[in-house]
Amino acid sequence: MTEHACNAPARPNDRVAALMRCFALSRLVTESLELSEVLERIMTTSRQALCAEAASLLLVDEAPGPGQGELVFTVAQGPACGDLRTGFRLAPGEGVAGWVAQKAQPVLLVDVYADPRFNPEVDRLTGYRTRTMACVPLLYRGRVIGVAQCINKEDGGVFTADDVEIFSLLAAQAAVAIVNARLHGEALAKQRMDFDMELAAGVQQSLLPRGVPPVPGFEVAGLTLPCDATGGDYYDFLRTGGTPQGGETLLAAVGDVTGHGIQAALLMTTVRAFLRARLLAPGEPAAIVDDVNRLLAEDMGDSGRFMTLFLLECDGARRTVRYVRAGHDPALLYDPAAGTFTELSGRGIPLGIDAGWRYEAHVLARLPAGAILALGTDGIWEARGPDGGMYGKERLKSAIRAAASCDAAGIVRAVLDDLETFLAGEARHDDVTLVVVKASALVGEKEDA
Known part of the structure; x- marks a missing residue:
């Protein structure tokens, strides 16, 4: 104009x-x-x-x-x-x-x-x-x-x-x-965020175990299902070399970061990096967790974020297990011959809270062939079905018992299939992770179960 x-x-x-x-x-x-x-x-x-x-x-x-x-x-x-x-x-x-x-x-x-x-x-x-x-x-x-x-x-x-x-x-x-x-x-920002989340999810998935190093005396399997594109649950299988007795040793780790989403995923990958770097130096499982906790606590400061961890060391030569519990829910030990479950508890706080905390290792003597160790995150037993009820640990035990004759991977699949049946289409609101370690018969040994 x-x-x-x-x-x-x-x-x-x-x-x-x-x-x-x-x-x-x-x-x-x-x-x-x-x-x-x-x-x-x-x-x-x-x-x-x-x-x-x-x-x-x-x-x-x-x-x-x-x-x-x-x-x-x-x-x-x-x-x-x-x-x-x-x-x-x-x-x-x-x-x-x-x-x-x-x-x-x-x-x-x-x-x-x-x-x-x-x-x-x-x-x-x-x-x-x-x-x-x-x-x-x-x-x-x-x-x-x-x-x-x-x-x-x-x-x-x-x-x-x-x-x-x-x-x-x-x-x-x-x-x-x-x-x-x-x-x-806002739509463009969401597209960028979705792209970033997809990229982060791809990176995170690439960090999960692609297989399990073979350890005579044990079968091991695991799976994680994030409820978002990225998750805060963690599991890993790490070969530690050997024991003084000449046997091969495998570490199985399961962790759970507070919350979920991109921040939880970043913390999970940090713990993974700390743990894998620490394995380059010798040390007992408790000392390994001590060092990872100290590094994480120094990084996290007063952020209020932390991570629980359950670390198993499986000695294939003697078919014994040492474990360290850092604030994580107790693992379950099932003995099919006796038909009993035992919770593997122990003293220990989550990682990232107190840099000076000293963790304790607990030893399980020679496990009978067929014994099953199940390490999970609370996304399993706290999952809620259509009526609002929780899946619970008793149903988890029943699912493990029913699948006890399967190999470790079959037990994982059976439990997660049972969880999906329980949910009946309801969305999961937390990440789900399950690792199963099953004692197998050694060469020349007759399986007990």
Whole structure:
């Protein structure tokens, strides 16, 4: 719109012509989905339509916190606008814009200094003199999301009721454009987040064991099922070389990080790295956990995050097991010959809480062939079915007992299949991990079960 058009003498069809220009200009507002560009176009269009010297757009701060509900100067155009680009704020109800936002009604001020609602603070801040003003709310589905202002006519005149009507029409389309731009931005951010989560999930999955190093005397299997793209559960199988008696040794680890999602996954991978690095040096299982805990506690500080861990050392030559419990739920030991379950408890706090804590190792003497050790996370027994009841450890024991004749991998599959049957389509709200260690007969030994 040219200056000549703004200052042209009034004609009977001026209002129709102005409305036509308004709708033509409003198309510019909806041609972009970039929020900052949409906001600038809204005010440029409004200034042109009303032949205004200056214009400003204030958006309601909807973010939770002390500034929620305040109006924030987001766009300022015209003389002395630079000082308003820094996020000048108005309290709810403050000034003309605050009144418009509270009442959701437009305001036309022929002489702003004659109206008690006008706040001269902005004029004092910028050195610009406001004479006349049109101010309209930006309404979306009955909710005020901001306020738009046009200030001072270019020809020195005053705004009219027709100007306010045109401004209100622009504001109605502007509010829709702002919401659409925000939704578009949120959708793009979600796409980026989904991509990042997918990438993180791929990295995390690549860190899980691809197989189990063979150790005579034991069968070992494990599986984890994250409830999100990434999970905070951890399991691993690590070969430690050998024992003084010449047997091969395998470490089986199961852990559970507080919470789940990307932060839990990052902590899980940190513990994995610490544990694998620590195995490069000699040490008993308790000493290994001591060192990993110290490193993790130094890293985590006062974050409030921690990780439980259950570490088994399986000695294939003697078919004995040593274990360290760091705040994790006790493992279950099932003896099929006796038909009994024993919980492998022991003193120990989660990793990352106290750097000076000393963990204890417990020894299980030569296990009978067929004995089953089950290490799981609470996502199994705390899972809830359609009626709200929990899967529970008794049902877990029953599933292990029923599958005791299977190999370790078969027991894992049987338990998780039973869990899915129990859930009956209900979503899991926590990660699920299960590791099974089954004592097998050594060469020349008759299996007991």
